[in-house]
Amino acid sequence: MKYDRILLKLSGESLMGERQYGIDNNRVLQYAHDIKSVVDAGIQVAIVVGGGNIFRGLSAEKSGMERAQADYMGMLATVINCMALQSALEGIGVDTRLQSAIKMEQICEPYIRRRAMAHLESGKVVIFGAGTGNPYFTTDTAASLRAIEIKADVVLKGTRVDGIYTADPEKDPSATRYDEVTFQEVYAKGLNVMDMTAFTLCQENNLPIIVFDMNREGNFMKIAQGEPVGTIVK
Template sequence: MFKRIVLKLSGEALAGTRGFGLDAVKVAETAAEVADVHELGVQIALVVGGGNIFRGVADQAREMDRVSADNMGMLSTIINAIALQDALEQRGVQCRVMTAVFMNQIAEPYIRRRAVRHLEKGRVVIFAAGIGNPFFSTDTAASLRAMEIKADVLLKGTKVEGVYNADPKLVEDAVKYDELTYMDILQQGLKVMDLTAVSLCKDNNLPMIIFNMNQPGNIKRVVMGEKVGSLVTA
């Protein structure tokens, strides 16, 4: 259903049940699912967070300067990106890590035209270090990169089945939305992604699908057009 996608993964998704650090089994499982979708001929770009290692707005960074804390968070995303790259290449999938912070010995600098060329050649591209600036989340980075490379859709893997009107872990009768608009998210204050990312998607008519990343095969189901998760449109 989609030719080119951007998949946003949280750092916590790579921590598995441990909640912190990298879970090698979870990284391998995630890479296997991405490889399955890649075999369909879909051009895949990943944006990975770093919350499993360090989050600039977490309690552990409360006493730190925000810029320093966010810089540490950006470096955490690079660790996760390299781990995913290794797991994908072990499955025979060519992969490139591109960072918004220059570190040429480790990864390529992000250049939009080069990223598009990698995708056209059938390589998976992992965007790391957010957008290279503090005060912007990896959600915003995912929205921005998706628009820059002209992705068909932004996929966001979470721990729940989609977008709810309340936290389903705290409210038993929380209602799941099958479809909604970005304006609904803004007006109702739904905790889907940060407001900057939502506004970017809304202004540029970029559709987004939020789905449960912990359900094996869900990425492939979304790409094949099955109604999984919640569809958000402008």
């Protein structure tokens, strides 16, 4: 295995599967099986999940809602997704812990860095909910921050596309994919990888990012084994 500890970032939209909103249980179960195979291989896995399939703070702000309030609502949406993923993982025998940046004692632990690392070292999957716990920060930033805090080897961003392209491949059929790109090239070419705060955190801490298609079964394991899947930023 190439990595010892991985931070996997899943967008809320990825949990929709073929649906227009909400959670596709079949998609979540596929993710759970992929995660289980990596955990069974001895790799420590932490996960950050977005909430865009349920509520998007930025969209609500454009409709007139106060930004901080909208962002807190988005954080609560991420916890719903985290609970769905936790349920799927535990249903196939993967021991998990859900930690939230916003206290919700009845359903999850508060985020405590040392406790999260102890869970990982004991073989449990740790799912981080509620973003950073602060408005004006995305779940991409939460993923970068948590990855740095727990000393992950890499951030894997699971999306619906198979890497970073010169343009949006869903809109521009002539777009070409990068196999590897540097942090400086992403800035220079204006490529869309993560929001700038999240991206800069990774760059400053020498934390590589791999963008890949999580919907293709087995891709997660291939990356864990060091195969060239998706696009790596380093």
